[in-house]
Amino acid sequence: MSNESFSKDTSKTKTYSLVELVKAPTTMTDHGPDNSIFSFPVVAIMELLLTLIVIVLLMAMSLGVNAPLEEIANPNTTTDPAKAPWYFMGLQEMLEHGHPTLMAVTMPALMVLFVIAIPYLDNSRAGSGVWFTSKRGKRITLYTGIYTLIVMPLYVYLDTTFPARELLRGQLPDFVLQTVFPALLMGVIVGLPLLVIWRLKPTSREFVLTLFTVLFVSAVIFTLAGFLFRGPGFELYWPWNMPGHYSPWDNL
Amino acid sequence: MQRIKDFIVNSRVWRSFFRHGWPDNPLDRSLVMTSNIFFHLHSVKVSRKSLRATYSFGLGIMSAIVFGVLSITGILLMFYYTPTVERAYSYIITLQTLVPFGQLLRNLHRWGAHLMVIVVVFHMVRVFYTGAYKPPREFNWVVGVVLLLLTLGASFTGYLLPWDQLAYWAITVGTSVAAYEPMMGSVIKATLLGGPEVGQEALTRFYALHIMVIPAGIALLTSLHMWRVRKDGGLAAQDAPDAEIVEE
CATH class of the missing domain: 1.20.5 (Single alpha-helices involved in coiled-coils or other helix-helix interfaces)
Structure with missing residues (x-):
């Protein structure tokens, strides 16, 4: 089989000519490629x-600082409060606000699924490697962050001090009070900024920025609330004003 | 002196270690670079953009560093520990009071574990906000999420090992959450604890997970993670337009 591209008698059939002289530095002169x-x-x-x-x-x-060590484990004496490690305190705090299957299983599972799905929800290549992608992205993140920083602590505080779910117990089915009601409330809190963004015709990146910011800031607030602000009886206190000798930092 | 050096450098033993001669000629000089294991991790040249401290904050590398510190201190702690309900606690007391630098060793491992969780979370947040998960890096993001979950698992399983009140009740609370999973809940809890409540079976399982299963998983996936960073074209920062740099 003969290879036409590299036929041996090129010298007879092909001619070469100078096409153009370019007065410009070569890409490699004086600087490496791409800095x-x-x-x-x-x-x-x-x-x-x-x-x-x-x-x-x-x-x-x-x-x-020494690592904490309490008395030897004793299954018969419960500590008050009994807390999970700090990075799971968000989950434990969630348990205070609705049915465990909704708060500690369904919602965290949805959150993890969303985080895994992020690159498949937003598969545009534009703006990769730039913080917040654009000026608008930066603003969206900032406003969503501020919104969550205000709304979520309020939710934690109000849901604890005015426990509508407890007061209505017996008057409505438990499923409505502990699952439907908190799920709707959470849906509204998380959905509101998404609705606002939706009206601004967001790119998929901006949509994902909004949802991630709401969820991440919420996770931080729930973790801090559970870790720092819950004292004996799992009641809300200021971290510096805990009753007894309890200090949340001892749980690290 | 020169002859001794030549003898060593040209010996079969030396040559089995290093695939090149002394770098006094262009070929060996380039071989020093191209056959260097460091370049398994990094490309020979990297973009200045990806090295800016305010871009990545070095968080990915920091998590690998802290994992290294935890591996070394963890192995040393294993020398002074037995995972039995009767003896675990007294071993911790012995470690803190009688073993030279024992308390320091335990502190390093404890604070290192907390630091690793924080650093890994911040790394994920950084990657998200810089859009570094975008194609072709989607799969590496997923690997990273799994690594985050493994980090939480490593920390959680280690939490039980001192067998004090703090450990016992934290794990009791933590595992009771698993039971609320509607279909597999009780099965997951029973598998983790090996029984109805936190006891010897739980301690044995948590110890095996903590020193073997989870660290092996983290080491393997970290290798995959770092390899993919190179295969996917390095840090996403170098895809960014130059204007972003000028802006500063």
Whole structure:
């Protein structure tokens, strides 16, 4: 089989000519492509420095503060309050506001599913590698964050001090009070900023920015509420004004 | 001196370690770079944009560093620990009072564990807000979410091991939430605890998960995660238009 592209008698059939002279620097002259630098040793040294900084900080913390250790485990004496590790305090706080299957299983599961699905909901390539993608994205994140910072602590506080669900117990079926009612309330709180964004004709990125910000800030608020603001009897207190000798920091 | 160096560098043992000679000629100099394991992790040249501290805050690398610290301190802690209901607590007391630097070792592991959860969460938040999950990095985002869940699992299973009141009731509360899962709830709880309540079976299982299963999962997935970062074209920052840099 003969290969026409590389036929041996090119010299007879093909001719070459100078097409154009371009007066411009070649891409490689004087600067590397795309403003890059050698990763060895620059990045290696940066990583080494970061390692040292992390170890020094951890060492300082460990020399200053001892890890907590209480009495030996005793299944017969419940601690008050009994708290999960801090990163699960958001879940434990959720339990205070509705039926466990809704608050501690369904909602967290939906949240994890949403987080996993993010790159498939927003698969545009534009704005990758830029904080908040655009000025508008930055504003959306800021306003959504402020909204959640105001509404969620209010929800936690009001739902605890005016427990409508407890007062109406017996008058409405439990399923309505503990599942339908909190689910609707949560749906409205999370849905409201999405509705506002919807009217601004968002890109998929802006839609995802809104929903993620609501969920992330809510998760932080619920975690802080459970970890810092819940004292004996799992009642709400100021962290610096806990009754007895209880300090939320001892739970770390 | 020169002859000794040449003898060592040209010996079969040295050459089995390093696939190149002394870097005094262009070929060996380039081989020093191209056959270096460091370049398994990073490309030879990286974009300045991806190195800006305010872009990534180094959070991904920091989580790997803290995981390293936790592995080393964890192995040392294993030397002084037995996961039995009768002895676990007294081993912790012994570690803190009699073992040289025992308290410091435990502190490093404890605070390191909290730091890792915080750093991994912040890493995810950073990747989200910089849009670094966008194609072609979708799958690596999913791997990252699984790594976050594994980090929580590692911390949670470790929480029980000191076998004090704090550990016992935290795990009792934490696992009781699992029971509310409508279909598999009781099965999940029974599988985790190995019985109706937190006891010896739970301690044994949590210990196995904490020192073996979860760290192995994290190590494997972290390798995949870092490999994919390179295969997907490095940090997303270098896809960003240059104007973003000028703006600062």
